[in-house]
Amino acid sequence: MSNELRSLLARVEDKDPEIAKEIRRHIDALQSRRQFGLSFERHMPESVALTGRPISVGDKVRFLPPRGETKAESDATWLVTGISGPEGKRIASLIHPKTKEEAPRALEDLVFVADFRDPIYPGLKRSGEPVLRGGDKPFHTVINAENYHALEALLFTYQGKIDCIYIDPPYNTRDNDWKYNNNYVDPGDSYAHSKWLAFLERRLKMARRLLNPRDSVLIVTIDEKEYLRLGLLLEQTFPGARIQMVSIAISPSGAGREGAFRRSDEYAYFVKFGDAAPAALDLGPEWQGSKGTSTKKIRWNGLMRSGTDAGREDRDGMFYPFFVDAKTGAFHSIGEAIPPDVPRTKVEPPEGTVAIWPIRKDGSEGRWQVGAATASRLRTKGYLRIGKFKGTATAVSYLKAGEQRKAQNDVFGAVTVTEAGHIEVETGSESSARIPTTQWTLTAHSAADHGSSLLRKFIPGVAFPFPKSLYAVEDTLRFFVKDKPDALVLDFFAGSGTTAHAVMRLNKQDEGRRRSISVTNNEVNDQEDAFLAKGLRSGDDEWERAGICERVTKPRIKAAVTGLTPAGKAIAENYTFTDEFPMSDGFEENVEFFTLTYENPALVELDLAFERVAPLLWIRAGSEGRRIDQRNDTFGVADTYAVLFNVDASKPFLSAVEKAEGLRIAYLVTDDETQYQAVAGQLPEGVESVRLYETYLRTFQINTGRV
Ligand SMILES: C[S@@+](CC[C@H](N)C(=O)[O-])C[C@H]1O[C@@H](n2cnc3c(N)ncnc32)[C@H](O)[C@@H]1O
Incomplete structure (x- = not known):
C-alpha cells in the first residue's frame, strides 16, 4: 500500500473506524490480484531540502546537524513564524505544525524544505569563466544541479526539442x-529497488517531455542488478516507443563475482521515438555484423499507414486524395481531407484526373501517415513519390525524416530531381556502411582503459568512480546523431562529463555544431561523513569545491576543450580509435558553466530575479551569441533574441526587432494577456513570442506536480 493511501486511511480511521475497515478489506482484495508489469511502491514523493534557498517567514524548514555532527536533532519539518536579530546572527522562531511545540533556532542551522507540489523558483547562476574556443558556435552547457529540478527548468528551454x-x-x-x-540509499535497504524505480521514473517522465517525439532516442546504461526492472520501467513509461537492448563489453577480463561468472559486460537500452533508427556506419572489422552488404539505396516508405490506428476513422485529417493524370499517372494535385461522415465518392476529381485514396487491400478505407499540408510540403521538396501508374490503386510513398536528412547530407552521393518531381539518388554503389549486432565487444569500450585512465590524463590526481569509456559513449551516440550535425544531446547524470567530451569529438569528425547539456549534482559521496565530522556543511566553500560537478565535471570538460590540465600542462597523449590526434589540440568549442539556484521570490529584487533567469532565455534561443544579463527600463536586443521589459516601449522595440537579423525569439514581459497579444501580433514572421511574468521567477516556477 502506498504511503499516501496509508495516511489517508489513518485520517479516515480517526473519524470512522468502520468505514476504514471496509476500505482496508477492498484494498486487500485488490492487492491480492496479481498485476501484469512492474508494480512498485512509489513512496511518498520526495521532499527536498534546498540548500542555499534564502528563508523567510512562512517557509518550511528542517534542522541541520550541528556542525561537527552527522545527525540532526530531528528530521521534523517546522514552520518559520518570525525572524529577528542582527544580520549574521539571525534567529528564526519555529513552530511544529502538529505538536505546536515552539523552538527558536539560528537561521544558519536551518535548511529550507520543499514538499511535493510546493512551488520552487529556480534560477541559473554562471559559475566560473566560460571556455571560448568555438567562435560563433553554440555553447555546450554544464549545470551543477539536482537533476529533477534542472529537468523541470529545462522544459522551458527544450520541451520536445532534444534529439538524444x-x-x-x-x-x-x-x-x-x-x-x-x-x-544515501543503502543497496541492502529492503526498499532499495522501489526507491530506485520511483527516483528514476519521475526523471524519465520528464525526459519524455523533453525528447522530440518525431525523431529522438533515449539511451540508458545499466548493469545486472537493475536491468530487468529498468526494462519494464522503460516499457511502462514509454508505451509505443521501440526499445532494444545492447550488451557492451566494458571489462574485457571481467570482474569477479562470488559464486558466479566473471562479469564483463553491461547493457544499454535504446528507446527510439518516431523515425529514430540507428544509422548504418562505416565500421571497422572489430564490430560484429554482416560485412559491407548494405547499399547506398534510399528507402522510400509507403504513405498508407499499416498496423495499428490505420483506419480512416482512427485519425482526423488523414483521409484525402492525390489526383493524378488519368492517362499518364503524372501528379496533378493534392485534395483536402474530408470529414469522417462524407463518402469519398462525393469528391469530384479535377477533369482528366483520377483520385488515389488510402484504400487497403481488402477494400476498406485506411489513412495516410501524414496530413495533406505535410504531404504538400514533402512534394515540394521532392520527398513524395507517386509510383507506377495503376489507376486508383497507384502507390504513394515518401521519405521519413532520417532518409531526408541523409539525402540533404549527401550520404548517397549525387541527388537529382526527376521529371515526376521526386528526388533520385545514385543507387547500387556498394558501401561498407552497416548496422552492427547487439553484442559490442571492442577494446575501445574498456571502462578501465578509456574511462578511468583517460580521465586521469585530463584531471590528474582526481578520482571518479566508474566513468564510461569515452569511445563507448562516442560510438553509442554516433548511430543516432551522425546525420544530425546540429543535434541537442542531454545527459542528466553527467558524472565526469564523458558525454559532453564525446559530443565534441563527434563535432570534430564532421565539423558539426552539436550541443551537449550536462547536468550533474555536486555530491561529495564517500567524503560526506568525514566532512560533517569536520564541522562542514553542504553550501560551505570547502564542501562545494569537493563535489563532483566542481571537482570533476567542470575541470574535465574544460581540460578536454583547452587541451590543458587544470595545472596548465599540455595533455601529453593522443586520442586513439576513429579519429586520432593529440589531446593537447583540444576542441574548437564553447562551454558555459552554471549552477542551479533556488530563489525566494519574497526576498529577491527584480533586477536579481531577471539576472537569475537570463541564462534560460539565452539557452532557449539557441545558446549562442550575445546574452542580455541586465534588466533595463525599455528593451534589449541580442543576436538571437530580444526582451521587451516595458510594454510602453513596444513601438521602438518592434522597430528594433524588425531591423535585427537572425532573431528567433521575442520575450515580452507583462502580466497582462491583452497587452501581450497586442505586441506578439505585430512581431515579424519567424520571430516566436514568449511571455514572461513581471516577477520573472513566476514564469519558471517548478515542482507543480504536473508529471
Ligand atoms: C554513474 S555516474 C555517471 C558517470 C558518467 N557516465 C561518466 O562517464 O562519468 C552518475 C552520476 O549522477 C550523479 N547523480 C546522482 N543522482 C543525481 C541527481 N539526483 N541529480 C543530479 N546528478 C545525480 C552522481 O553524482 C554521479 O556523478
Whole structure:
C-alpha cells in the first residue's frame, strides 16, 4: 500500500473506524490480484531540502546537524513564524505544525524544505569563466544541479526539442551512490529497488517531455542488478516507443563475482521515438555484423499507414486524395481531407484526373501517415513519390525524416530531381556502411582503459568512480546523431562529463555544431561523513569545491576543450580509435558553466530575479551569441533574441526587432494577456513570442506536480 493511501486511511480511521475497515478489506482484495508489469511502491514523493534557498517567514524548514555532527536533532519539518536579530546572527522562531511545540533556532542551522507540489523558483547562476574556443558556435552547457529540478527548468528551454538523451544513472549497487529524500540509499535497504524505480521514473517522465517525439532516442546504461526492472520501467513509461537492448563489453577480463561468472559486460537500452533508427556506419572489422552488404539505396516508405490506428476513422485529417493524370499517372494535385461522415465518392476529381485514396487491400478505407499540408510540403521538396501508374490503386510513398536528412547530407552521393518531381539518388554503389549486432565487444569500450585512465590524463590526481569509456559513449551516440550535425544531446547524470567530451569529438569528425547539456549534482559521496565530522556543511566553500560537478565535471570538460590540465600542462597523449590526434589540440568549442539556484521570490529584487533567469532565455534561443544579463527600463536586443521589459516601449522595440537579423525569439514581459497579444501580433514572421511574468521567477516556477 502506498504511503499516501496509508495516511489517508489513518485520517479516515480517526473519524470512522468502520468505514476504514471496509476500505482496508477492498484494498486487500485488490492487492491480492496479481498485476501484469512492474508494480512498485512509489513512496511518498520526495521532499527536498534546498540548500542555499534564502528563508523567510512562512517557509518550511528542517534542522541541520550541528556542525561537527552527522545527525540532526530531528528530521521534523517546522514552520518559520518570525525572524529577528542582527544580520549574521539571525534567529528564526519555529513552530511544529502538529505538536505546536515552539523552538527558536539560528537561521544558519536551518535548511529550507520543499514538499511535493510546493512551488520552487529556480534560477541559473554562471559559475566560473566560460571556455571560448568555438567562435560563433553554440555553447555546450554544464549545470551543477539536482537533476529533477534542472529537468523541470529545462522544459522551458527544450520541451520536445532534444534529439538524444544519454544517461548512465546510479546502478543501485554501491553505498553513497545516490540519494533519496536527501539520504544515501543503502543497496541492502529492503526498499532499495522501489526507491530506485520511483527516483528514476519521475526523471524519465520528464525526459519524455523533453525528447522530440518525431525523431529522438533515449539511451540508458545499466548493469545486472537493475536491468530487468529498468526494462519494464522503460516499457511502462514509454508505451509505443521501440526499445532494444545492447550488451557492451566494458571489462574485457571481467570482474569477479562470488559464486558466479566473471562479469564483463553491461547493457544499454535504446528507446527510439518516431523515425529514430540507428544509422548504418562505416565500421571497422572489430564490430560484429554482416560485412559491407548494405547499399547506398534510399528507402522510400509507403504513405498508407499499416498496423495499428490505420483506419480512416482512427485519425482526423488523414483521409484525402492525390489526383493524378488519368492517362499518364503524372501528379496533378493534392485534395483536402474530408470529414469522417462524407463518402469519398462525393469528391469530384479535377477533369482528366483520377483520385488515389488510402484504400487497403481488402477494400476498406485506411489513412495516410501524414496530413495533406505535410504531404504538400514533402512534394515540394521532392520527398513524395507517386509510383507506377495503376489507376486508383497507384502507390504513394515518401521519405521519413532520417532518409531526408541523409539525402540533404549527401550520404548517397549525387541527388537529382526527376521529371515526376521526386528526388533520385545514385543507387547500387556498394558501401561498407552497416548496422552492427547487439553484442559490442571492442577494446575501445574498456571502462578501465578509456574511462578511468583517460580521465586521469585530463584531471590528474582526481578520482571518479566508474566513468564510461569515452569511445563507448562516442560510438553509442554516433548511430543516432551522425546525420544530425546540429543535434541537442542531454545527459542528466553527467558524472565526469564523458558525454559532453564525446559530443565534441563527434563535432570534430564532421565539423558539426552539436550541443551537449550536462547536468550533474555536486555530491561529495564517500567524503560526506568525514566532512560533517569536520564541522562542514553542504553550501560551505570547502564542501562545494569537493563535489563532483566542481571537482570533476567542470575541470574535465574544460581540460578536454583547452587541451590543458587544470595545472596548465599540455595533455601529453593522443586520442586513439576513429579519429586520432593529440589531446593537447583540444576542441574548437564553447562551454558555459552554471549552477542551479533556488530563489525566494519574497526576498529577491527584480533586477536579481531577471539576472537569475537570463541564462534560460539565452539557452532557449539557441545558446549562442550575445546574452542580455541586465534588466533595463525599455528593451534589449541580442543576436538571437530580444526582451521587451516595458510594454510602453513596444513601438521602438518592434522597430528594433524588425531591423535585427537572425532573431528567433521575442520575450515580452507583462502580466497582462491583452497587452501581450497586442505586441506578439505585430512581431515579424519567424520571430516566436514568449511571455514572461513581471516577477520573472513566476514564469519558471517548478515542482507543480504536473508529471
Ligand atoms: C554513474 S555516474 C555517471 C558517470 C558518467 N557516465 C561518466 O562517464 O562519468 C552518475 C552520476 O549522477 C550523479 N547523480 C546522482 N543522482 C543525481 C541527481 N539526483 N541529480 C543530479 N546528478 C545525480 C552522481 O553524482 C554521479 O556523478
